[in-house]
Amino acid sequence: MADRSFEVARLPGFATIAITAFVILYLPIITLVAFSFNAGKSVAVWEGFSLHWYADAWANDDVKSATVRSLIIAVSASAIATTVATMAALGTTRRRQFKGQTFIYVAINQPLMVPEIVTAVALLIFFGIVKTWTGYQGLGYLIAAHAAFCTPFAYLPIRARLEGMDLSLETAAADLYATPWQAFRRVTLPLLAPGIMAGAMLAFVISLDDVVITEFVKSGGQDTLPTYMLGQMRRAISPEVNAISTGLLALTVILLTAFFLLTRKKD
Amino acid sequence: MSAAEDALRKRSDRNGWLLSAPALILLLFAASGPLLIVLVYSFLTPGQFGNVVWDFNLDGWRGILFTRDIFEGTLVLADAHLTIFWRSVWLSILTTVITFAVGFPTAWFIATRPPKQRAMWLFLITIPFWTNLLIRTFAINEVIRNEGLLNTLLIWIGVIDTPIQIVYTDAAVLIGMTYVYLPLMVLPLFAAIDRFDMRLLEAGYDLYASRLQVLRRIILPIVKPGIVAGSILVFVPSLGAYVTPRVLGGGKNMMIGNFIELQFTQGRNWPLGAALSMTLLVIVMIALLIYVRAANRGDNPHG
Numbered sequence: 014m015a016d017r018s019f020e021v022a023r024l025p026g027f028a029t030i031a032i033t034a035f036v037i038l039y040l041p042i043i044t045l046v047a048f049s050f051n052a053g054k055s056v057a058v059w060e061g062f063s064l065h066w067y068a069d070a071w072a073n074d075d076v077k078s079a080t081v082r083s084l085i086i087a088v089s090a091s092a093i094a095t096t097v098a099t100m101a102a103l104g105t106t107r108r109r110q111f112k113g114q115t116f117i118y119v120a121i122n123q124p125l126m127v128p129e130i131v132t133a134v135a136l137l138i139f140f141g142i143v144k145t146w147t148g149y150q151g152l153g154y155l156i157a158a159h160a161a162f163c164t165p166f167a168y169l170p171i172r173a174r175l176e177g178m179d180l181s182l183e184t185a186a187a188d189l190y191a192t193p194w195q196a197f198r199r200v201t202l203p204l205l206a207p208g209i210m211a212g213a214m215l216a217f218v219i220s221l222d223d224v225v226i227t228e229f230v231k232s233g234g235q236d237t238l239p240t241y242m243l244g245q246m247r248r249a250i251s252p253e254v255n256a257i258s259t260g261l262l263a264l265t266v267i268l269l270t271a272f273f274l275l276t277r278k279k280d
Numbered sequence: 281m282s283a284a285e286d287a288l289r290k291r292s293d294r295n296g297w298l299l300s301a302p303a304l305i306l307l308l309f310a311a312s313g314p315l316l317i318v319l320v321y322s323f324l325t326p327g328q329f330g331n332v333v334w335d336f337n338l339d340g341w342r343g344i345l346f347t348r349d350i351f352e353g354t355l356v357l358a359d360a361h362l363t364i365f366w367r368s369v370w371l372s373i374l375t376t377v378i379t380f381a382v383g384f385p386t387a388w389f390i391a392t393r394p395p396k397q398r399a400m401w402l403f404l405i406t407i408p409f410w411t412n413l414l415i416r417t418f419a420i421n422e423v424i425r426n427e428g429l430l431n432t433l434l435i436w437i438g439v440i441d442t443p444i445q446i447v448y449t450d451a452a453v454l455i456g457m458t459y460v461y462l463p464l465m466v467l468p469l470f471a472a473i474d475r476f477d478m479r480l481l482e483a484g485y486d487l488y489a490s491r492l493q494v495l496r497r498i499i500l501p502i503v504k505p506g507i508v509a510g511s512i513l514v515f516v517p518s519l520g521a522y523v524t525p526r527v528l529g530g531g532k533n534m535m536i537g538n539f540i541e542l543q544f545t546q547g548r549n550w551p552l553g554a555a556l557s558m559t560l561l562v563i564v565m566i567a568l569l570i571y572v573r574a575a576n577r578g579d580n581p582h583g
Contacts, residue, residue, distance in 0.1 A: 021481040022392040024385070024491060031389030034382050035401075038408050038462065041419035044429055048422070056422050057432040097303035104299025111293040117300045124311050128520030128564055130537040131557045135314035137544060138321055138554075141331075161310035164303055222412040225522050225537075229544075239414050246418065246527055255422075258415045269410055273403065 046262065049255035056252055066256040076257060079241040083221055086152060086237060090159030091167070091216035097160075098167035098216075099209055103201075106175045122169075124162040132162065133229035140230055150232050158230050159220040166219050167212035170276060174208025211275045214268045221261070315561070322554035330548045340551030344559060361539075367450065368535040372518035375457040376465075379514050380507070382458075383465035387506075390466070391473040402470065409463035417527050420459045424452060424528075448530035456528040457518050464517070465510040472506020508574040516564050536560055 045056075049067070053060030070076050098121075105117055124132065140154045182204070186196040224239045231240060238257060245254050322340045324332040347358035390401040408416060423429045424446040431443035446452050476499070484494040500507070522537035529535070534542070536556065543553030 021485060022478050024388060024495065027385035027388050030382060030385035034386045034462065034466075035404060037459070038405075041423045041459070042408070042411070042416070045415070045419040045422060055427070057425075057427055057429050093306070097306055101300040101303040104296040108292050108296055109289060111296050113297065117297075117304065120307060120312065121300075121303055123307060126564070126568055127311075127315070128516065128537070128560055130520050130522045130540055131315070131318070131561050132311060133522075134540060134544065134553060134557045135318045136310065138550070139314035139317050142317075157306070157310040161307050164307060168303070218410060222414070224412075224414050229541075239412065242414060242418070243523070243527075246421075254418065258412075258418060261412055262415060265411055266407060269407060273406075 042262070045255050046259045048252055049259045051252050051255075054251060056255060066252040067260075070253045070256045070260075073253070075236070075241060076238075076253075079236045079238045082152070082235065083237040083239075086155050086159055087217050087220040089156045090163055090220045091213050093156070093160040094163035094167045094216045094220075095171075095209060095213040098164050098212055099171055099205070101164075102168055102171040102175050106172055107178075107180060122165045125165050129162075129225040133226045136226060137229040144232075152235065154230050154232075155227060155235065155237075158226050159223060162223070162226065163216035163219050167216040170211040170215060171205070171208045174205055174211075174276075178204055207275045211272050214272045214275075218265055218268050221264070318554045318557050322551055322558055324551050326549045326551055328548075330544070330550060332550050340549075340555040343549065343552040344555055364534050364536060364539050367533070368519055371450065371454055371457065371535065372515050372521075374454055375461060375518045376511050376515045378454075378458045379462050379465040380511065383462055383469055383510060384507075386462075387466045387469035387473050390470050391476070392478075405463050405466050405470075409467060413460055414523055414527075416460045417456055417524050420456050421447065421527055424455060447528055448533065450529070450533055452528040453521075453525045453533055453535070456524040457521060460524060461514045461518060464513040468509035468513060469503065469506045472503040472509075476502055505574065508571055512567055512571040516567055519563065520560055 048056045048059075050062050050064065051060055052063035052065070101117065101121055105114055136154075136158050140158075144150060144154075178201075183196050183200050186200045187193075191199065222239060223237075224243055227237050228240050228243065231237070236244065238261060242254055242257060321332055323336050323338065325335040325337060325339065327333050342355070343358070344361065345358060346355040347361075348355060386405070390398060390405065393401055421428070425431070426443040426445065426447065430446075431440075434440045435443065446455070480498055480502070481494055484498050489497065519535075520537050521535055522541065525533060525535040525538055529538075537560075540553050540556045540560070543549045543556065547553070
């Protein structure tokens with residue numbers, strides 16, 4: 014194949030465009046990361062290596078509280094989303110097609126179809142009403158909103174894992190007098206675990222990255238890292254934002270790598 | 281069917297619903313349900329300090345296209361609103377076209393790599409796909425800003441004396457959206473090309489087709505479902521974009537998303553904001569319906 018003079022799959026110019034696309038995709042991100050280590054205040058002129066923007070960001074109480082808040086929301090929301098998504102995935106796979114199954118599927122994936130700004134406005138209005146009724150102003154609203162839009166992201170990989178699973182092992186467990194609960198605990202759940210982990214990670218990343226819905230739902234003083242950064246961008250830009258971005262970016266890449274390793278198909 | 285079998289099936293169906301119930305309840309309260317409240321709000325009257333007064337009328341919906349003349353009290357077309365719609369639709373279409381023009385060769389390139397390399401290239405496109413949109417908007421902002429990398433570089437080389445004003449223009453929003461949504465175009469295109477049987481190309485060339493003919497008559501029709509999927513995945517978030525136009529477009533170059541926000545903040549016209557949200561939702565739903573129909577047709581070559 015290699016010495017063929019005429020490669021059928023080759024289209025002229027495509028490789029050049031593709032390589033250019035990759036360069037353009039990565040150049041701004043690499044620049045952003047590089048200038049987070051800049052000694053000077055510029056994000057365009059290099060003045061030597063320094064970690065002081067990281068130190069500054071870490072010493073900033075707003076950044077610290079936004080980080081903690083982001084993590085609390087992401088952990089709680091992804092835990093809730095993964096739990097309800099796992100149950101729904103068990104309910105909608107590996108059984109006879111039932112009436113309403115398509116409805117459930119569409120309803121769970123609904124957050125993927127509605128523009129974020131529309132959901133954000135809807136939650137602003139609805140949670141506003143609930144806030145006046147109950148007087149509760151806490152993080153619960155943000156957690157509920159995040160859990161809701163993270164649910165489809167958790168559901169899809171778990172469902173995919175379930176659909177690829179062999180029913181015969183559970184049948185074998187039942188034949189050996191395992192109760193349905195025992196069969197689930199000892200056979201289904203361990204087999205499903207990589208799917209659940211993958212779903213939880215995606216949900217976590219999606220929650221951590223959200224800007225629009227958080228911006229509309231948050232009460233005063235409830236900034237998360239992304240909404241804090243959005244607020245900073247209005248002002249003079251300093252490499253502190255680069256440092257925070259780099260931190261978030263690193264977390265995303267680590268989680269995604271883990272996700273890929275978990276969902277990788279064994280050849 | 282025996283009665284016992286029937287009962288068993290009924291139980292299985294009921295379990296399906298019961299297991300799905302927590303997810304459905306969560307989504308009802310924190311995602312789908314509130315959309316109905318937006319619909320109701322679009323028919324109410326704006327309150328003096330934001331929020332609404334419970335007085336039903338159609339002013340919110342009328343306000344999408346018309347504004348009341350201050351002097352005569354007659355309805356006239358709201359030019360400012362039309363400009364925003366026009367900008368949103370136009371920029372979204374351009375974004376879709378450019379991401380396709382760049383994304384198709386990129387997806388083709390990834391799909392035709394040797395299997396070992398392919399996973400690496402695919403991973404490289406997936407990282408920006410999942411990376412925070414705000415961070416990527418911020419990254420491209422740092423490149424095209426007046427004091428940014430591009431202008432600094434051009435001045436240093438001596439091509440220009442004063443920075444080119446890119447940010448806070450429509451062009452900046454277009455560059456930004458193309459940059460942040462490109463991975464959304466590449467991934468579905470890759471999925472379609474990956475399933476494509478390369479032997480069809482050999483058949484085409486054996487029958488004396490030129491490269492252009494092969495591309496137009498064989499490749500593009502077969503990967504069409506991927507093209508439609510990618511276009512929808514780019515067009516829909518572009519139309520509802522909020523972060524990218526806010527950061528790169530500044531206050532003047534608003535898109536529908538920012539215009540909606542304005543109604544809930546300084547504009548203090550919640551019914552208009554609600555009506556605009558519903559309009560955006562309907563446009564998106566129509567786009568999705570077109571997608572579903574095109575995708576179904578793709579599954580059935582004889583359809």
